Amino acid sequence: MPSFESLGQLGDYVTANGIEIVDPGLPLTDLTGDHGARHVWHTQPSVRKVTDFIARQISTIPLHLYDRVSDTDRKRVTDHPLAAVLGTPAPRTAPARFWHSVMVDFLTYDRWCVQKVPQGDGGMELVRIPARRFRLVADGLDRVTKIRIWTADGHYTDRDPDGYLYDAGYSPRGANGVSPMETLQDILAEASEAVAYRRGIWKRGARVPAVIERPADAPDWNKTKARDRFIESWRRYTRSGGQEGGTPILEDGMTLKKVDVFSPRDTADLEGRKLTDAEVASAYHIAPELVGAREGTYSNVEAYREMLYRDALGPLITLWEQVINAMLTPDLADGRPLYVEANVESKMRLSFEEQARVLSSAVGAPWMLRAEARARANLPAIEGADDLVVPLNVAVGGLASPRDTAPPPKGRGRS
Incomplete structure (x- = not known):
């Protein structure tokens, strides 16, 4: 029988070898594994700030x-059961909240699992299995063979992986990944x-x-009640004393003398918090400037935002797409x-003015119908607004750009 130096090692051994623990209450793996990932x-x-930032950015991508x-x-395709599942993965739950x-x-446990529940109308409902309630059982080559779920009645049940969407990161042992909280636990x-x-x-x-x-040479306090009276009156100027912020009255020639004690700056409170934020952000490959962990200028923050969906979140988005296309799409595609595909462009979209300028230059002509423009302004449709209005000088190729319509300055002719 192997020996274990910590409960974490015991939990890894239990999970990797598929050992069931008789426990009528909380699963032992909830106490031994993940090093408190469920509490962070x-x-x-810092962990909540960074993980919530990542989850919000990804979950709001259509x-x-x-x-x-x-x-x-x-x-x-919009009129297909799979499109309906993507639009409403779980009833009475916003899609962004579900994927969040x-x-x-995934960000806290390094694994996630969603059950596929077929519906009578040919559709499907997705049910999230909390990471604390399941383990992936693997063979000797770390290939997933079962999904072990701790049920509400206090028992483990093994399920066929074909009925689930799941993913887990790399782990030296087993197939359940390694919680980033283990790596970050010292920090x-x-x-x-x-x-x-x-x-x-x-x-x-000291306040x-x-x-x-x-x-x-002041009067002896030990022979009078003046000392107790003064201490009691002074306490009224402290927190919850009733006279906070007032000016105390000194007695018997007393003086108030400044002394060197700690200042708020000496506690380095803000610097310490920012350092932890930056460490956690770096661990999740996110620029600290995006979560306020480091000061940045407008130009470099804009550059970081441009890289966000390509270099930082791009791999996570790709994994998300691949799991859905490998484990869900074949079930409904017939x-x-x-x-x-995740519509990342919706998150990187320019302002309307920038879009109009870029697209107009790219296509060399107007690109929006009057009906579409009215719809953007929440105006009712009118008759005859479904045609694209194209200036004659653009239709015949008279100008290089549909925006190049300004007359030449006075005194100059067009060459």
């Missing part, structure tokens, strides 16, 4: 269904200690960087060459 969402602000007509022709939860599972523990230390300073430290000095 509400205890680690998923479109296309028919591969030929190698050079694609047609978007799935992405957070997060250090951040927690720093927060506790600063909280202790603010709780027990006013000064002391009260009383003359040596042999048609359908495929799902």
Whole structure:
């Protein structure tokens, strides 16, 4: 029997070897695996900030269904059961909220799983299986053979992987991935200690960087009740004393003398938080400037945003598409060459003015119908607005650009 140095190693062994633990309450793997991944969402602000940023960006990308007509022709499909699943994966749940939860599972546990539930009308419902409630059972080559789910009645049940969408990152042992919280645990523990230390300073430290000095020849406090009266009156100027922010009155020639104690800057509170934010953002391959962990200029933040969906989130989006196309699309495609693609362009879209200028120059002519323009402005349709208005000088190729219509300056002719 092997020996284990920690509960984490025991959890890895239990998961990798498919050992079932008799536990009528919480699964033992919930306590031994993932090193507290399920707690970081509400205890680690840096992890929540970065993972929520990534999950929000990805989950709000629309998923479109296309028919591969030929190698050079694609047609978007909207009236198909698979398109309906993509539009509403789970009833009474917004698609972005559904995929947000799935992405957070992956970002914190390094695995996610969604059950495919066929419906009577030929459609399908998707049900998220929380990462804390399932494990992927693999063979000796780390190929997934079963999905082991902890059910509500307190038992494990093994399911056929064909009925699920799932993915997990690399793991040296087993097929359940390695939670990024394991890699970040030292940084997060250090951040927690720093927060506790600063909280202790603010709780027990001096509120006013000064002391009260009383003359040596002042009346003896030990023989009167003046000392207790003065201390009680001074407490009224502290928190919840009733006179916070007022000016206390000193007695018996007392003086207020400034002393050197810690200042808010000495606690390095803001710098410490930003450092942790930057470390976590770097671990998730996100530019710290995008989550406010590092100061940036307008130009470099714009550059980081341009790289966001290509270099930072691009691999995650590609994995998302590949899992859907490999595990969901074949179930509903009925042999048609359908495929799902994330419409990343919707997140990188320029402003309307920039789009109008770029597209107009690219096609060499007006590109929007009057009816489409009215629809963008939420105006009702009118008769005769479905034709594209093209200036004659553009239709006959008189100008290089449809925007090049301004007359030449006075005194100059067009060469």
